[in-house]
Amino acid sequence: MKRIKAKIVEHKKLAPAIYSIWLQAGVIAGIIKPGQFVMLTLDECFEPFLARPLSVADTNRDKLRLIYRVVGKGTRLLQDKKTGESLYVLGPLGKPVKPVKNKKIVLCAGGLGIAPLLFLAKKLSKNNKLTLYFGARTKRELILLDEFMPLCEKISLATDDGSQGKKGLVTDLLIKQLIPNPQPPTTIIFAAGPLPMLQKISNFQFPISNLKLFGFLEERMGCGCGICFGCGVKKKDNGYVRTCTDGPVFDLNEIEL
Numbered sequence: 234m235k236r237i238k239a240k241i242v243e244h245k246k247l248a249p250a251i252y253s254i255w256l257q258a259g260v261i262a263g264i265i266k267p268g269q270f271v272m273l274t275l276d277e278c279f280e281p282f283l284a285r286p287l288s289v290a291d292t293n294r295d296k297l298r299l300i301y302r303v304v305g306k307g308t309r310l311l312q313d314k315k316t317g318e319s320l321y322v323l324g325p326l327g328k329p330v331k332p333v334k335n336k337k338i339v340l341c342a343g344g345l346g347i348a349p350l351l352f353l354a355k356k357l358s359k360n361n362k363l364t365l366y367f368g369a370r371t372k373r374e375l376i377l378l379d380e381f382m383p384l385c386e387k388i389s390l391a392t393d394d395g396s397q398g399k400k401g402l403v404t405d406l407l408i409k410q411l412i413p414n415p416q417p418p419t420t421i422i423f424a425a426g427p428l429p430m431l432q433k434i435s436n437f438q439f440p441i442s443n444l445k446l447f448g449f450l451e452e453r454m455g456c457g458c459g460i461c462f463g464c465g466v467k468k469k470d471n472g473y474v475r476t477c478t479d480g481p482v483f484d485l486n487e488i489e490l
Contacts, residue, residue, distance in 0.1 A: 234458065235260060235261060237258060237322055239258045239322045240317065241315065241319065241320065242257050242316065243468040244315065247376045248373045249350060251301070251302050251303075252311075253300050254298070254299050254301070255294055256296065256299065258271075258474075259295050261297065261325060262293075266356075267330045267352045267382050268330035268358075268442070269326060270286050270324065271322050271379075272285065272323040273286075273320055274323075275320060285307060286331045287301060288425075289348075290351050297322075300376070304346055327476075328482065330423075332356070333357065338348065338364070339365075339366065340354060340364070340365045340422075340424075341404070341425025341426070341430075342366070342424075344366075346426030349425050350423065350449075353423060356458060363386060364385060364388075365448070366403050367381075367388065367391070368402060368425075368426075368430075369393075370394065371394050371404070374392075391405070396462045404430055408488060411441075419441060419444065422434065423477055423482075424447070426449075427451075431485065434485065447482050447485065448482045456480065458477060466480070466483070467488065474488065
């Protein structure tokens with residue numbers, strides 16, 4: 234884990250209030266793996282932008298890509314940052330997804346949950362067959378599709394307003410399409426998105442034997458390194474785990490959402 238000053242090499246708008254930012258992040262970009270994340274601050278002084286956990290959407294040698302939504306004062310200040318300016322990045326944090334081979338994998342994304350799944354898909358597509366289910370509020374928020382197309386055998390879309398794909402929730406689309414077609418069997422589902430989406434996937438009884446369900450959790454974090462325990466999640470058997478150090482990717486059969 235390192236904290237470095239990272240220069241902005243590209244900063245662009247992907248959709249209303251959604252931005253992509255590439256940072257020259259040196260050794261962090263070189264060693265971070267899918268499933269891990271970074272803590273981002275605007276400068277050496279934390280206020281008014283407390284360290285914010287952000288999933289990594291992609292890497293390229295010494296550069297890493299983050300995607301964020303403008304939702305408050307801190308992200309509005311981040312939105313104003315220009316190419317050539319610098320931010321402070323702490324990472325890699327969390328546990329990476331374990332490599333898998335020769336599996337039929339479903340990726341299910343809701344909203345900005347698509348970001349960490351892009352990084353994961355680029356690694357998994359080399360040795361596995363991928364299907365993507367992606368849901369957003371509107372057509373304009375269905376970002377990154379052109380980057381997923383060469384990685385996935387099939388892409389199914391849903392929007393809340395019906396402007397593209399199936400009207401409704403992506404979880405309903407996933408369940409409707411996956412259940413009648415269990416062959417060849419899906420062996421792993423990776424889901425990333427809002428808590429209600431993860432809860433629905435976790436609670437549904439998929440009629441597929443040996444199916445593994447993994448979720449990218451989006452708990453609020455204070456430190457990112459396990460000290461504050463502000464991101465604790467209850468385990469089904471006993472005790473708690475910390476999203477920042479034990480996750481953020483968990484077996485959904487092992488935790489309570």
